[in-house]
Amino acid sequence: MPVAALLSGAVLAVASLPAPCGPLVFVGFVPLLRSLLRARSLPLAFRDGCLAGALFFGIGYGWVFQAELGSGLALAVAFVLALSLLSACFGAFALAVAWLARRSPPLALLAAPGLWVGIEFARSQEWLLAVPWNHLGYALADQPSLVQGASLVGLYGLSAWIVAVNAALVLAPRLSVPLRSGLALLLATPLALAHPAFAPDAAEEALVVAAVQPAIEERERHIAERLQPNLRRLLDLTASALAAPVDLVVWPESAWERALGTAGDAFLAAIAHDLDTPLVTGAWRMPAAGQSSWRNTAVLATRDGRTPVVAEKVHPVPVYERAPDGPAARLLARAGLWSGQFGRGEAGAPLVLPRAGAAPAPIGVLVCVDASHPELARALRLAGARLLVTIANEAGSGAWSAALNARVARLRAIENRMPVVRVANTGPTLWIDARGRVVAALPAGEPASAAHALSLAGAAPPYAGIGDGAVVAACFATALAIAAARFFPSRKESSDD
Amino acid sequence: MTSFSRAFAAVVFSSLLAAPALAVDGFSMQQPDTSYYEQAARGEALAPEASMTTDGAAAGGLPSSLYVVDAAGGVTYRSLGDGAWQVDVAVARRPHERVDAVYDLVLALPLPVGSHSNAWRIEPRLGPSAKAKPIVYGGERVVLKRNVPLESAWLPVLVGASEGLPDLSRSGYAWTLWDAIVRYDASAGATLEAFGTFGYSADARVVAPDAENPDNAAYVITWIPTLEAVPPFAIRLDVVGGKE
Numbered sequence: 001m002p003v004a005a006l007l008s009g010a011v012l013a014v015a016s017l018p019a020p021c022g023p024l025v026f027v028g029f030v031p032l033l034r035s036l037l038r039a040r041s042l043p044l045a046f047r048d049g050c051l052a053g054a055l056f057f058g059i060g061y062g063w064v065f066q067a068e069l070g071s072g073l074a075l076a077v078a079f080v081l082a083l084s085l086l087s088a089c090f091g092a093f094a095l096a097v098a099w100l101a102r103r104s105p106p107l108a109l110l111a112a113p114g115l116w117v118g119i120e121f122a123r124s125q126e127w128l129l130a131v132p133w134n135h136l137g138y139a140l141a142d143q144p145s146l147v148q149g150a151s152l153v154g155l156y157g158l159s160a161w162i163v164a165v166n167a168a169l170v171l172a173p174r175l176s177v178p179l180r181s182g183l184a185l186l187l188a189t190p191l192a193l194a195h196p197a198f199a200p201d202a203a204e205e206a207l208v209v210a211a212v213q214p215a216i217e218e219r220e221r222h223i224a225e226r227l228q229p230n231l232r233r234l235l236d237l238t239a240s241a242l243a244a245p246v247d248l249v250v251w252p253e254s255a256w257e258r259a260l261g262t263a264g265d266a267f268l269a270a271i272a273h274d275l276d277t278p279l280v281t282g283a284w285r286m287p288a289a290g291q292s293s294w295r296n297t298a299v300l301a302t303r304d305g306r307t308p309v310v311a312e313k314v315h316p317v318p319v320y321e322r323a324p325d326g327p328a329a330r331l332l333a334r335a336g337l338w339s340g341q342f343g344r345g346e347a348g349a350p351l352v353l354p355r356a357g358a359a360p361a362p363i364g365v366l367v368c369v370d371a372s373h374p375e376l377a378r379a380l381r382l383a384g385a386r387l388l389v390t391i392a393n394e395a396g397s398g399a400w401s402a403a404l405n406a407r408v409a410r411l412r413a414i415e416n417r418m419p420v421v422r423v424a425n426t427g428p429t430l431w432i433d434a435r436g437r438v439v440a441a442l443p444a445g446e447p448a449s450a451a452h453a454l455s456l457a458g459a460a461p462p463y464a465g466i467g468d469g470a471v472v473a474a475c476f477a478t479a480l481a482i483a484a485a486r487f488f489p490s491r492k493e494s495s496d497d
Numbered sequence: 498m499t500s501f502s503r504a505f506a507a508v509v510f511s512s513l514l515a516a517p518a519l520a521v522d523g524f525s526m527q528q529p530d531t532s533y534y535e536q537a538a539r540g541e542a543l544a545p546e547a548s549m550t551t552d553g554a555a556a557g558g559l560p561s562s563l564y565v566v567d568a569a570g571g572v573t574y575r576s577l578g579d580g581a582w583q584v585d586v587a588v589a590r591r592p593h594e595r596v597d598a599v600y601d602l603v604l605a606l607p608l609p610v611g612s613h614s615n616a617w618r619i620e621p622r623l624g625p626s627a628k629a630k631p632i633v634y635g636g637e638r639v640v641l642k643r644n645v646p647l648e649s650a651w652l653p654v655l656v657g658a659s660e661g662l663p664d665l666s667r668s669g670y671a672w673t674l675w676d677a678i679v680r681y682d683a684s685a686g687a688t689l690e691a692f693g694t695f696g697y698s699a700d701a702r703v704v705a706p707d708a709e710n711p712d713n714a715a716y717v718i719t720w721i722p723t724l725e726a727v728p729p730f731a732i733r734l735d736v737v738g739g740k741e
Contacts, residue, residue, distance in 0.1 A: 227723055228597070228598050228599060228723060231599045231723075232599050232680050235599060235678065236680070258722065261558060265558050265722075266647065266651065266722070267558055267720075269647070270601050270647060270676055271678050273646065273647070274677055274678040276642075304645075305644070305645070
């Protein structure tokens with residue numbers, strides 16, 4: 001009975017839940033790593049990894065069963081397929097660790113963070129699975145004092161650090177006291193970044209952002225009968241948030257239920273004119289010339305009557321949202337198991353928000369799950385964004401997924417030392433400062449609106465310059481170097497043979 | 498008509514059936530069988546998906562024609578001397594349209610080319626001039642603000658079109674658009690009326706529009722963008738004679 005694997009999978013899964021159990025990730029890998037160091041065979045190690053992965057991802061992606069998305073069996077089929085592949089990824093990690101442990105357990109433990117991060121990174125990419133959820137680093141996002149290191153090394157560096165702490169706990173009994181102390185000190189170093197001395201520059205400029213959370217159920221959205229009542233609710237909530245002047249009003253993903261044409265939408269512009277405030281809202285854009293599919297976008301309605309698209313969803317969720325874009329997807333679509341209709345959009349530049357009596361404010365906008373792709377937020381930061389707005393709609397995927405996405409938003413704030421306003425249809429809608437702290441929030445699940453000020457971002461942190469590629473490459477290269485050493489038996493090993 | 502237009506038209510139709518509108522034109526206070534929007538939407542089926550016609554998309558959703566009825570009231574241009582002018586817009590008591598929708602209330606008003614003002618706002622009021630009160634509708638004070646972006650987008654589509662606005666290009670006057678987003682208020686009663694004034698300055702050679710010229714009028718337009726294929730309902734207010 002692979003108790004250790006099951007225990008690891010369960011603990012990691014609990015840590016990933018939207019509950020205050022995140023710090024369990026620091027010990028979640030320990031049982032599995034210990035068992036892998038003395039694995040009887042590599043196939044068994046792979047099996048143990050798969051089992052741990054099945055629990056970790058199976059529970060961690062349990063929000064799928066809350067979802068009211070797609071049609072028929074589409075989501076269930078997607079869940080089973082994704083779970084199999086993700087579990088296999090976990091199995092590959094376990095296999096590699098066990099293989100390296102045959103030569104040297106300490107080297108295997110040293111390689112573990114790089115191996116894990118390499119797999120975590122790969123599964124997030126379009127060329128593999130495009131599944132960027134349940135990364136270890138997110139488990140700690142609700143404890144911002146623990147994850148300020150993300151401003152140096154980002155999400156993947158954070159995940160590597162977590163695995164390294166687990167590995168160190170396994171390794172510690174084999175080390176002398178001085179070595180053990182040194183290792184502990186080294187691994188605790190990132191925590192020092194929570195000290196106020198490392199706080200980001202306090203920018204004097206602030207932006208007041210009004211957020212509207214209409215809490216409209218998925219079955220009542222984008223149907224003709226509800227178009228007018230839904231619009232009325234948005235306007236009522238907006239009016240109540242504008243008791244004092246604000247710089248920007250934000251509505252959630254696809255809140256504007258009129259199809260956006262090639263020339264924008266004059267009515268949306270008229271609303272911004274009436275509010276006398278720029279308005280960002282999610283909207284579905286009709287296929288442009290040469291495009292075969294719709295785009296899930298964010299639109300800025302300006303006071304001067306323009307409605308430019310300021311963000312397109314770059315990574316629509318496969319199966320239920322993304323238009324079939326490959327042979328397998330088209331096959332599934334023909335079988336009624338793929339319901340998506342949106343094409344992949346282009347990553348955009350920050351919008352420039354004019355302000356009376358102040359310099360224009362560059363603002364990055366991401367649509368929903370795009371916030372889970374750290375490179376997109378980083379690119380906006382590098383392009384000058386001083387505030388990030390993420391618009392979301394989790395009415396169909398449920399409160400669990402919304403809570404996970406809220407964690408994601410907090411980590412993006414820390415990585416980029418940039419305030420984030422997350423505006424979600426069913427909440428939680430959050431105003432997050434550049435240290436990942438929630439400054440204000442709207443209660444999830446109910447219609448609400450409010451306006452709050454956030455200090456604009458100051459200087460960009462090291463992560464913005466380093467990026468995920470460099471961090472992942474460094475971690476994975478370390479693992480590869482260790483793996484390469486596996487092919488050169490040590491003198492002691494040769495003599496033992 | 499697109500599936501969406503049909504769908505929304507049917508929704509409006511249904512809601513109007515539940516609360517029948519009163520007279521649609523400005524002169525009769527008797528309750529007719531159907532309102533303009535009821536008639537326009539009649540017979541359309543409900544469709545499940547939202548979309549927009551290609552034409553509408555190309556124009557940003559702006560319609561190119563109006564459904565115009567004459568209404569009591571009028572527009573009066575008064576010269577106050579030294580190039581200062583005041584225009585009074587009055588809508589006599591008329592039936593409440595009872596369109597259960599969020600819409601753009603647009604006033605199309607001719608003003609002299611190159612006129613100036615310190616405040617491009619018209620606040621509709623009600624009651625005797627001395628004691629007139631601002632109109633509160635849908636819980637909010639209605640204020641019509643001049644919408645230059647809407648002028649840029651809509652007037653090229655609307656002016657000179659059949660069933661559109663008259664072309665004023667040789668009159669020394671030009672169309673201006675003023676609007677407010679309005680949410681239907683069922684508690685507003687069976688009738689509505691309002692008046693508003695706007696002060697501006699213009700070149701000393703400017704004269705008031707000729708009341709005998711039928712092109713000279715103002716229009717109060719109820720633009721329901723979600724009812725895309727139905728020309729917006731508009732009431733026409735004649736110029737009733739300028740005063741120097």
